[in-house]
Amino acid sequence: xxxxxxxxxxxxxxxxxxxxxxxxxxxxxxxxxxxxxxxxxxxxxxxxxxxxxxxxxxxxxxxxxxxxxxxxxxxxxxxxxxxxxxxxxxxxxxxxxxxxxxxxxxxxxxxxxxxxxxxxxxxxxxxxxxxxxxxxxxxxxxxxxxxxxxxxxxxxxxxxxxxxxxxxxxxxxxxxxxxxxxxxxxxxxxxxxxxxxxxxxxxxxxxxxxxxxxxxxxxxxxxxxxxxxxxxxxxxxxxxxxxxxxxxxxxxxxxxxxxxxxxxxxxxxxxxxxxxxxxxx
Ligand SMILES: [Zn+2]
Numbered sequence: 001x002x003x004x005x006x007x008x009x010x011x012x013x014x015x016x017x018x019x020x021x022x023x024x025x026x027x028x029x030x031x032x033x034x035x036x037x038x039x040x041x042x043x044x045x046x047x048x049x050x051x052x053x054x055x056x057x058x059x060x061x062x063x064x065x066x067x068x069x070x071x072x073x074x075x076x077x078x079x080x081x082x083x084x085x086x087x088x089x090x091x092x093x094x095x096x097x098x099x100x101x102x103x104x105x106x107x108x109x110x111x112x113x114x115x116x117x118x119x120x121x122x123x124x125x126x127x128x129x130x131x132x133x134x135x136x137x138x139x140x141x142x143x144x145x146x147x148x149x150x151x152x153x154x155x156x157x158x159x160x161x162x163x164x165x166x167x168x169x170x171x172x173x174x175x176x177x178x179x180x181x182x183x184x185x186x187x188x189x190x191x192x193x194x195x196x197x198x199x200x201x202x203x204x205x206x207x208x209x210x211x212x213x214x215x216x217x218x219x220x221x222x223x224x225x226x227x228x229x230x231x232x233x234x235x236x237x238x239x240x241x242x243x244x245x246x247x248x249x250x251x252x253x254x255x256x257x258x259x260x261x262x263x264x265x266x267x268x269x270x271x272x273x274x275x276x277x278x279x280x281x
Contacts (some may be wrong), residue, residue, distance in 0.1 A: 001279075002036075002037060002038065002275075002279065003097055003098050003256070003275045003278065003279065004037065004038045004039065004040050004095055004097040004098070005029075005032050005037045005038070005039050005097060005098050005100050006039070006040045006041075006042050006088045006089075006091045006092045006095070006097050006098065006099040006100060006101065007025075007029055007040070007041070007042075007088070007099075007100045007101065008041050008042055008084060008088065008101065010081070010084055011025060011081060011084060011085060011088075011101045011102045012025060012026050014075045014076075014078070015073065015075060018073065018122075019122075019230075019262055020071075020102065020103065020104065020122035020260075020262070022102070023264060024102075024261060024262055024263075024264065024267050025100060025101070025258070025267070027264050027265045027267065027268055028100060028261075028267040028268035028271055029100060029268070030268065031265060031268025031269060031271075031272065032268055032271060032272060037275075040091055040097060042084060042087040042088040042091040042099070042101065043087050044080070044083040044084050044086070044087040045083050045084075045086035045087040045089075045090055045125075045130055045134075047059065049086065049090065049130050049133070049134055050083070050125060050130060052130070052133045052134075053110070053125075053126055053129045053130050053133055053155055054108075054110060054111075054112075054125065054126070055110050055111045057111075058111050058112045061112070062078065062079050062082065062112075062124060062125070063079045065077075065078055065079065067112065067120075067124065069113070069118065069119045069120060070119055071119040071120055071121050071122050072103075072119065072120045072121075072122060072123065072124060078103075078124060081102075081103060081124075082103055082124040082125045083125070084101065085099075085101040085102060085103055085104075085105065085124075085125065085127050086105070086125045086127045086130045086131070088100070088127070088257075089101070089105070089127035089128055089130060089131035089255075089257045090130065090131045090134045092131065092255040092256060092257060093132070093134060093135050093216075093218065093255045094135070096253050096254060096255050097255060097256070098221070098255070098256040098257075098271065098275060099127065099131075099255075099256065099257045099258060100258050100271070101127070101257075101258060102258070103122060103123060103124050103125075104122055104123050104127070104145075104258060104259040104260060105123045105124070105125055105126045105127035105128055105129070105130075105151070105220075105257065105259070106123060106126065106127075106128060106143060106145060106147075106150075106151055106220045106222075106259050107119075107120050107121035107122070107123040107147070107149070107151045107174060108120050108123040108124055108125055108151040109126070109150065109151040109154040109155060110154060110155055112124075114151045114153070114154045114174070115150075115154055116150070116174075116175070116176060117150065117174045117175065117176070119174075120151075121147065121173065121174060122260070123151060126151050126152060126155055127257050128141060128143075128218050128220045128257045129141075129152055129155045129156065131218065131255065132156075132162065132216075135216060137161075137214075137215040137216050138161040138162070138212065138213060138214045138215045138216070139161070139162050139214050139215070139216050139217070139218050140165065140211060140214040140216075140217050140218070140250070140252070141156065141162060141163070141164045141165070141218045141219075141220065142165050142205075142206075142217060142218070142219050142220070142247065143164065143165065143166040143167070143168070143219075143220035143222075143259075144167055144202075144219065144220065144221060144222060144225070144243060145166075145168065145220055145221070145222020145223075145224060145225070145231070145259040145260050146168055146169050146222055146224040146225040146229070146230065146231025146232070146233060146260065147168055147169070147172065147173055147174065147222070147224070147230075147260065148166050148168040148170070148172075148174060148175075148177030148188075149164070149166050149168075149177075149220055149259075150174045150177065152164055152166075152220065153166070153176070153184045156183065156184070157181070157182055157183070158182050158183060159183060160183065160212055161212065162183060162212070162214075163183050163184075163185065163210075163211045163212045163214060164183060164184045164185065165185045165186075165187070165206070165208075165211075166184070166185070166186050166187065167187045167189060167198065167201055167202060167205060168186075168187070168188060168189065168231070169188075169190070169191055169225075169231045169232070169233055170188030170190075171188075172191070172231060173231075180210075183210075183212060185205060185208055185210065185211070187201050187204070187205050189201060189233055191232065192227070192232055192233060192234040193233050193234065194233070194234045194235075195234070195235055195236065195238075195242070198225070198233055198235060198239065199239070199242055199243070199246070202243065202246055203246065206246060206249075206250065214252065215252065215253070216252055216254065216255070217250050217252045217253070217254040217255075218255055218257070219247060219254065219255070219256045219257065220257055220259045221256040221257060221258055221259060221271070221274065222258075222259035222260035222261055223240070223260065223261030223263075223266065223267050223270040223271070224259075224260035224261050224262055226261065226263060226266050226270060228263065229260075229261065229263050229266070230260060230262050231260065237266075237269050237270055237273050238273065240270045240271075240273040240274040240277065241273040241274065241276055241277035241280075242277060243274060243277060244274040244275060244276065244277020244278035244279075244280070245277040245278070245280055247277075247278055248277070248278045248279070248280065254278070256274070258271075
C-alpha cells in the first residue's frame with residue numbers, strides 16, 4: 001500500500017525569507033502530487049498532546065509568540081503553525097503516513113531549546129515526540145536528519161519504552177550526540193562521509209543489541225544529508241531509497257515526520273525515493 005502524505009497548505013503561509021521557508025515543502029508537495037501520492041489534511045494537535053511532552057511555561061511563551069531566537073523567529077500565530085505541524089505528525093502516526101509539514105521539530109526540547117544550546121534550530125514543538133506519545137506505544141525513533149536530534153533525545157532520555165537512534169554529522173550544530181547514553185544511541189559521522197559509510201553505520205545502528213523492544217518505528221526524516229545541503233553527508237537520491245528499504249526491513253508499523261532538507265526540489269525527490277524504498281519490500 002502506498003504511504004499517504006499528510007499536508008496542509010496552511011504551513012506555506014509564513015517565513016518566506018527564512019532558510020526554513022515554505023518553498024522546501026511547497027516544491028516537495030508538487031513533486032509528490034505529480035508522483036501520484038494521496039494526501040491527507042491534518043487537524044491541529046491538542047494542547048493536551050503538547051503538554052505531555054513540553055513544559056507548560058514554554059507552551060505559554062509559544063502561545064504569546066515570545067520565542068525569538070536567531071533560528072526561530074517569533075512569527076505571528078507561530079503557535080497555530082506549530083500545532084498544525086504537530087497535528088500532521090499525529091495523523092502520520094495514526095495512518096502510517098509521511099507528514100510533509102513545517103516547522104520541523106527534533107531540536108525542540110522539553111523547555112524549548114534543548115539543554116546545552118541556546119537555539120531551537122528552526123523547531124518550536126517536537127512533532128515526532130508528540131506523535132509517539134499520542135500513540136502511547138513502545139517505539140524506535142530513528143532520526144536520519146543530518147543534525148543530532150537533541151530535543152528528541154532530551155525528551156525520551158532514560159525512557160525504557162523508547163529507543164532513540166540518530167545518525168548525524170559531527171562535530172556540527174547542535175554540538176551534542178558525540179556518544180551514546182542510556183537509551184539514546186548516537187552515530188556521529190564526518191562531513192560528506194558518503195553513502196557507503198552511511199549505510200554501513202545505519203546497519204550497525206539498527207542491529208544494536210541495546211535497542212528496547214518496540215511496537216512502532218517513528219522516523220525523523222530530514223534530507224539535509226543530501227550532497228551539498230546544510231548538513232551534507234554526501235548522500236544522493238538513490239541513497240534514500242536504500243535507507244527506505246532498511247527501515248522497511250524492521251517490519252513494524254512506521255511513520256515519517258519531515259525535519260530538515262533545504263535544497264528546493266531535492267526534498268520531494270528524496271522523499272519519493274525514501275518511500276519507494278520503504279514500499280519495495
Ligand atoms: Zn537538520
